[in-house]
Every structure is written in structure tokens, then in C-alpha cells.
Amino acid sequence: MKIVSYSIRVALLAALLIPYSSVAAQETPYVPSKENLAARQWFQDARFGLFIHWGVYSVLGKGEWVMNNDRMTKSEYEKLPPRFNPTRYDAAQWVSLAKAAGMKYITITSKHHDGFAMWNTKQNSWNIVDATPYGKDVLKALAEECRKQGIKLFFYHSHLDWYQNEYFPRGRTGLYSGRPEYGNFDKYLDYMDDQLTELLTEYGPVAGIWFDGIWDKKDGPWRLRRTYDLIHKLQPAALVGNNHHLKPFAGEDFQMFEKDLPGQNVSGFSSGSEVGNLPLETCDTINGAWGYNESDKRFKSTKQLIHYLARAAGHNANFLLNVGPKPDGTIQDEFVERLREMGAWLSKNGESIYGTRGYEKVPPRNWGAVTQKGDTIYVHVLEWQDEVLALPKLADVKSARLLMDGTVVKVDQLADATLLHLPVGKRDPYDTVVALSTK
Numbered sequence: 001m002k003i004v005s006y007s008i009r010v011a012l013l014a015a016l017l018i019p020y021s022s023v024a025a026q027e028t029p030y031v032p033s034k035e036n037l038a039a040r041q042w043f044q045d046a047r048f049g050l051f052i053h054w055g056v057y058s059v060l061g062k063g064e065w066v067m068n069n070d071r072m073t074k075s076e077y078e079k080l081p082p083r084f085n086p087t088r089y090d091a092a093q094w095v096s097l098a099k100a101a102g103m104k105y106i107t108i109t110s111k112h113h114d115g116f117a118m119w120n121t122k123q124n125s126w127n128i129v130d131a132t133p134y135g136k137d138v139l140k141a142l143a144e145e146c147r148k149q150g151i152k153l154f155f156y157h158s159h160l161d162w163y164q165n166e167y168f169p170r171g172r173t174g175l176y177s178g179r180p181e182y183g184n185f186d187k188y189l190d191y192m193d194d195q196l197t198e199l200l201t202e203y204g205p206v207a208g209i210w211f212d213g214i215w216d217k218k219d220g221p222w223r224l225r226r227t228y229d230l231i232h233k234l235q236p237a238a239l240v241g242n243n244h245h246l247k248p249f250a251g252e253d254f255q256m257f258e259k260d261l262p263g264q265n266v267s268g269f270s271s272g273s274e275v276g277n278l279p280l281e282t283c284d285t286i287n288g289a290w291g292y293n294e295s296d297k298r299f300k301s302t303k304q305l306i307h308y309l310a311r312a313a314g315h316n317a318n319f320l321l322n323v324g325p326k327p328d329g330t331i332q333d334e335f336v337e338r339l340r341e342m343g344a345w346l347s348k349n350g351e352s353i354y355g356t357r358g359y360e361k362v363p364p365r366n367w368g369a370v371t372q373k374g375d376t377i378y379v380h381v382l383e384w385q386d387e388v389l390a391l392p393k394l395a396d397v398k399s400a401r402l403l404m405d406g407t408v409v410k411v412d413q414l415a416d417a418t419l420l421h422l423p424v425g426k427r428d429p430y431d432t433v434v435a436l437s438t439k
């Protein structure tokens with residue numbers, strides 16, 4: 001008789017006992033509430049948000065993946081919270097900066113892959129209040145300030161956890177943390193739902209939850225739908241999004257892209273991201289880093305960032321632009337400067353971004369992008385040197401002007417094209433917007 005090894009028998013038994021559902025299989029129809037649909041509308045109109053990656057990893061200045069990348073064990077990583085004392089953190093300054101940049105919402109890391117809670121969680125002491133000399137709940141302060149200044153607040157929340165022992169079996173990352181070879185994944189999911197419940201009941205209205213990290217264990221027995229339903233039960237208007245790099249699942253309210261415009265796959269993450277019908281958002285960094293990285297000086301220019309914002313809008317997507325604050329609680333000058341310059345451009349040209357939708361008749365081109373709101377079509381001229389720009393034949397254009405100062409733009413309406421004569425010497429250094437009125 002063939003002897004079946006103990007490990008194979010255990011694996012067979014586990015396969016029978018554990019409901020092992022693929023993430024994509026959870027497709028009970030989801031009917032969003034009225035509040036939720038209204039929030040989606042608001043979200044699409046908002047177009048521009050501030051992403052904030054902040055955690056105890058900022059102390060090392062090597063990004064938010066340092067625990068995994070430097071193969072730190074839990075006990076080595078536990079030396080970071082005692083060093084995290086952001087005495088210069090001022091929520092009012094952060095929110096004012098987002099507003100000055102022309103942003104309408106903030107998405108901040110409540111918990112990243114290191115599992116460290118940036119709020120006063122009651123589930124354990126792996127959090128900013130109990131484990132750092134700072135001892136204060138930075139999310140509470142930010143939520144209050146956002147409410148005061150009229151900015152909406154989303155929480156980024158990592159499914160993946162490199163710290164919790166119950167996150168077991170482990171996935172593709174966090175393998176050097178020195179955790180035991182056992183754990184109860186369902187218990188981990190209970191813990192995650194309990195932490196989310198705190199965030200959705202103690203921090204006022206939450207605009208949404210931005211999930212990340214499921215790709216670590218993408219065929220794991222996640223209870224996504226149960227978690228999504230919990231969120232919608234606690235706050236019906238809260239928008240659920242998940243950075244799983246796939247087509248949205250039932251229970252999600254927006255589709256996100258990482259370092260890619262919808263339909264592109266420059267990042268390598270978006271190969272499975274067929275563009276669906278939900279509101280869209282893409283996120284990117286100012287240098288190459290999400291969490292504070294002291295040595296990364298590859299800053300994108302203000303021009304590149306404004307181009308990305310305009311191209312995102314042309315693709316009918318929001319742009320969530322990231323900063324990784326320093327361990328003292330301040331945001332580095334290079335970021336602040338670029339955000340303020342974007343805000344200055346938006347203060348003159350914002351109507352071509354906010355409340356617009358991508359103009360489907362002219363999808364984004366190499367030379368630029370086109371948006372629309374009501375009877376106005378906004379042509380964002382990004383990379384066009386010449387005086388005459390030929391567009392496909394547009395709806396009857398009654399008048400055209402430069403958005404920045406009202407200069408009249410001559411339009412030739414041919415049988416098969418619409419020609420714009422861009423006034424010489426009137427180019428915006430970032431994005432010259434021509435507003436075409438069709439009424």
C-alpha cells in the first residue's frame with residue numbers, strides 16, 4: 001500500500017475543510033445606496049486628491065517597504081515606534097496645503113503593510129498612541145481639520161499585514177518577519193473588520209476606504225464582500241476601492257490604477273485592469289517613492305504633474321497625487337513647491353478639470369487631452385508647437401477663448417475637421433486650455 005505522507009494528508013484535509021474562494025468569485029449583486037451614488041458623483045467632480053503615505057517607516061527614510069526589503073524581523077521593526085515623534089505635525093497645515101494645491105480630498109494610510117495603526121486602535125498596542133512617544137492620534141486630528149476646511153477624507157487600508165501572526169499562511173511578501181508557522185486567517189480578517197469598524201464609527205464621515213495589498217495572496221480566502229458590506233452598513237456613502245489591479249468586484253464603488261492612466265500598463269501592475277464603468281482614479285508619486293525616501297531626488301516637474309492631471313481628466317479619471325511626510329511631521333519643500341504651483345495653475349484653469357468628464361469624441365492624444373462640462377469643451381494643449389491644431393470635426397463651436405485670460409481663439413470649422421488657431425506668444429508653460437463654447 002502506498003503510504004501518503006503526513007503533509008499531503010494534511011493538505012488534502014485542509015482543501016476539503018477550508019472554503020477557498022478566489023477573490024473574483026464573490027459576485028452577489030450589489031445595489032449601491034442613493035447616498036453612495038451621490039458620493040460617486042461628488043468623487044468624479046472632485047478630480048484631484050492628495051495621497052499621504054505616513055508611518056513609522058518614515059524614521060528610516062527608505063520608503064514604506066523597508067521592513068520587507070531590508071528583511072527586518074518584527075522585533076527589529078519594533079524599534080521604530082519609540083523613535084517616531086512627529087512633534088512638527090500640524091493637521092491644519094497639511095489640509096491647507098491640499099487646498100492650496102486645488103485638491104478636494106485626502107487619502108491617508110491608516111495602516112500600511114507593516115500593520116502599524118496610525119490611529120488609537122483598541123485592538124492592540126501596535127499603534128501610534130500606545131507605541132510612540134508622540135502618543136497622539138494623527139488621524140483624529142486630520143479628520144477634524146478636514147471637516148473644518150471642507151475636504152473629504154479617505155483611509156488607505158492594507159489587507160496585507162507583515163506584523164500580525166494570524167496573517168497566515170503568508171503570501172509573497174513579509175516572509176522575513178520571524179513569525180510562527182501557524183495562525184488563523186479568519187481571525188485576522190475579524191481583526192481587520194474590527195479595525196475598520198473603529199475607523200468608520202469614530203472619525204466622522206469617511207469618504208471611502210482605499211484597499212491595497214490583496215495581490216500578496218490573491219487567491220486567499222478573503223471575505224471581501226463581507227467587509228465591503230460592513231463598510232456600507234456603517235457608512236452608506238463611503239466609497240470602496242481596491243488596488244487589486246483587476247476589473248472591479250461587486251461591492252466596489254470606484255476603480256483605481258497605480259502609476260497608470262486607465263487602459264495603460266506602463267507600471268506593469270495594470271495588465272488585468274480592464275476599464276469598467278465605475279468612477280476612475282489613478283495615483284502616482286512626485287518622486288519615485290510613496291513613503292518618505294530621503295535619497296530619492298527624481299522629482300517630477302510641475303509641468304509633468306499638471307500634464308498627468310489633465311491626461312487623467314481626459315481619461316475621465318481622478319488624480320491622487322502622493323506625498324510621504326517626514327518623520328518630524330513636515331512635508332518636504334520639493335513637494336510643497338510643486339503642489340503650490342499646481343494650485344496656482346488650477347486657480348486660473350480649474351474649470352477645465354473640476355466637474356468635467358473626459359470628452360469621448362476625442363480621447364487623449366499625444367498632444368493633449370479634452371474634457372467637457374455642460375456646453376463647453378476644454379482642449380488641453382500639452383505638447384503642440386505649431387499654430388494650428390486640427391481636431392476631429394466637433395459639434396458646432398460658437399466661440400472659443402483661452403481659459404487663462406479670455407483671449408479669443410480663431411476657429412475654422414471645416415467639413416471634416418475643426419481647426420484651432422492658437423495665439424502666438426500666449427502659451428501657458430504647463431497646459432494651454434482652449435474653452436470651446438457650443439451654445
Ligand code: H79
Pocket residue numbers: 053064065172173212215216243258269283290
Ligand atoms: O502603497 C503604495 C505601495 O506601497 C503599494 N501600493 C502603493 C499605493 C504597492 N507597492 N507595490 N505594489 C503595491 C505592488 C507590488 C507588487 C510587487 Fe510583488 C511586490 C512586485 C514585487 C513585489 C507581488 C508581490 C508581485 C510579486 C510579489
